[in-house]
Amino acid sequence: MKFVDEFRDPELGRTLAGEILATVQTGRHYKIMEVCGGHTHSIYKYGVDDLLPENVELVHGPGCPVCVIPMGRVDDAIAVAHEPGVIFTCFGDMMRVPGSDGTLLDAKADGADIRMVYSPLDALRIARSTPERQVVFFAIGFETTAPSTALTLKRAKTEGIENFSVFCNHVTIVPPLRALLESPDLRLDGFIGPGHVSTVVGARPLEFIPADYNLPVVVSGFEPVDILESVLMILRQLNVGDSKVENQYARVVPYEGNIRALEILAEVFELRPHFEWRGLGFISQSGLKLAEAYADFDAELRYAVPGVRVADPKACQCGEVLKGVIKPFECKVFGTACTPERPIGTCMVSSEGACAAYYNYGRFARDRELV
Amino acid sequence: MCLAIPGRVIEFVDESLRLACVDVAGVQRTINVSLVDTDERPAQIGDWVLIHVGFALSLVDEQEANETLTRLQAMGADYETELNELRESAIR
Numbered sequence: 001m002k003f004v005d006e007f008r009d010p011e012l013g014r015t016l017a018g019e020i021l022a023t024v025q026t027g028r029h030y031k032i033m034e035v036c037g038g039h040t041h042s043i044y045k046y047g048v049d050d051l052l053p054e055n056v057e058l059v060h061g062p063g064c065p066v067c068v069i070p071m072g073r074v075d076d077a078i079a080v081a082h083e084p085g086v087i088f089t090c091f092g093d094m095m096r097v098p099g100s101d102g103t104l105l106d107a108k109a110d111g112a113d114i115r116m117v118y119s120p121l122d123a124l125r126i127a128r129s130t131p132e133r134q135v136v137f138f139a140i141g142f143e144t145t146a147p148s149t150a151l152t153l154k155r156a157k158t159e160g161i162e163n164f165s166v167f168c169n170h171v172t173i174v175p176p177l178r179a180l181l182e183s184p185d186l187r188l189d190g191f192i193g194p195g196h197v198s199t200v201v202g203a204r205p206l207e208f209i210p211a212d213y214n215l216p217v218v219v220s221g222f223e224p225v226d227i228l229e230s231v232l233m234i235l236r237q238l239n240v241g242d243s244k245v246e247n248q249y250a251r252v253v254p255y256e257g258n259i260r261a262l263e264i265l266a267e268v269f270e271l272r273p274h275f276e277w278r279g280l281g282f283i284s285q286s287g288l289k290l291a292e293a294y295a296d297f298d299a300e301l302r303y304a305v306p307g308v309r310v311a312d313p314k315a316c317q318c319g320e321v322l323k324g325v326i327k328p329f330e331c332k333v334f335g336t337a338c339t340p341e342r343p344i345g346t347c348m349v350s351s352e353g354a355c356a357a358y359y360n361y362g363r364f365a366r367d368r369e370l371v
Numbered sequence: 372m373c374l375a376i377p378g379r380v381i382e383f384v385d386e387s388l389r390l391a392c393v394d395v396a397g398v399q400r401t402i403n404v405s406l407v408d409t410d411e412r413p414a415q416i417g418d419w420v421l422i423h424v425g426f427a428l429s430l431v432d433e434q435e436a437n438e439t440l441t442r443l444q445a446m447g448a449d450y451e452t453e454l455n456e457l458r459e460s461a462i463r
């Protein structure tokens with residue numbers, strides 16, 4: 001238990017680990033998916049999985065927003081960034097995501113005016129102060145981030161800022177989970193529900209998991225003790241044959257979500273019929289685009305976006321990682337051709353990506369030994 | 372960009388636009404707090420909030436804020452990157 005001393009409450013960590021040990025049934029294997037990249041990060045950083053009995057396996061899900069952007073959309077972003085007069089803005093992590101012919105960082109080196117911003121409101125500020133240029137914001141993220149883009153668009157509309165537009169790649173959390181549950185590759189026993197996404201959507205949208213698939217879900221905080229407690233809650237449900245949504249993170253996540261944020265999402269966005277996810281393919285009703293009332297701000301209508309679907313590089317196994325089918329180190333290029341400095345796949349780019357988290361916390365060598 | 376970092380509301384920059392100055396571990400920047408406003412209780416000076424890409428995402432108590440900060444600081448480089456990105460921010 002070498003990491004427990006770094007826990008906020010090491011004593012509680014040990015107690016929970018003991019209770020988990022006492023709760024698991026021998027001869028039974030438990031496969032629990034943590035949906036959210038933030039959880040993946042905490043698990044590796046604090047060695048949470050080292051505290052679990054051998055028959056409790058944590059697998060990593062599709063909840064890292066950078067990881068799920070398909071190559072074709074990065075190519076589209078680069079095409080827009082090269083349009084004359086455009087200032088293209090994006091979050092720092094997106095700069096390093098590979099498209100089929102390089103990253104946004106490479107495009108910047110080629111002369112495109114690409115700027116990292118902390119917030120969509122910073123992109124809007126740039127538009128306001130450079131009215132002679134067109135400013136495009138590369139919007140990515142789940143329901144956690146989408147309200148920020150929505151509020152920024154509302155403000156742009158109110159202020160009548162005409163040189164601002166959004167290349168929208170927002171996605172929603174429920175459809176990929178349903179797709180995973182329908183996939184024959186993976187047999188899961190329960191979910192550690194996402195933390196930040198749930199502050200917006202609430203725990204209620206996860207109710208389909210117990211209702212339709214008979215599996216427990218526990219919305220969890222990010223402290224290692226939160227994750228241990230959530231695992232324990234899932235195991236207890238499984239042992240008595242129960243399945244329901246529980247909220248371990250009630251101190252931050254209201255069961256009903258953030259009503260104001262949900263209203264703004266409904267006003268500014270509408271669902272696309274389908275959207276492509278890296279490694280997961282097209283998932284219906286999983287992506288957001290700007291609603292009719294905001295069409296003037298839609299970069300996909302303002303520019304000729306190539307919209308070509310590009311297959312992932314052969315060596316890349318991000319799809320399997322995002323589905324929890326393989327562990328990062330099982331990808332053939334992990335740590336060799338694919339590193340955080342020179343990522344091949346998206347899961348190595350963001351610190352929330354399973355491959356980057358694995359790599360950064362030196363889990364690579366030890367896991368190889370185990371194999 | 373995936374982190375939600377805790378900060379404390381120290382003053383309103385523009386009440387009607389719901390722009391407030393927050394202090395995040397000594398870094399003071401403007402963010403939008405409208406997502407934590409409710410009809411019963413609008414965001415107030417002194418509130419602790421989790422901040423994501425320039426917006427307060429949820430209201431937390433001081434203990435939760437401190438624990439979150441400690442955990443993020445332990446992340447090292449990733450947290451530093453996030454703070455540096457926040458430092459570059461100049462929301463108006």
Ligand code: SF4
Pocket residue numbers: 315316317318319321328331332333334335338339343344345346347348349355
């Ligand atoms: S090691 Fe690289 S290519 Fe392989 S799954 Fe991870 S990110 Fe994708």
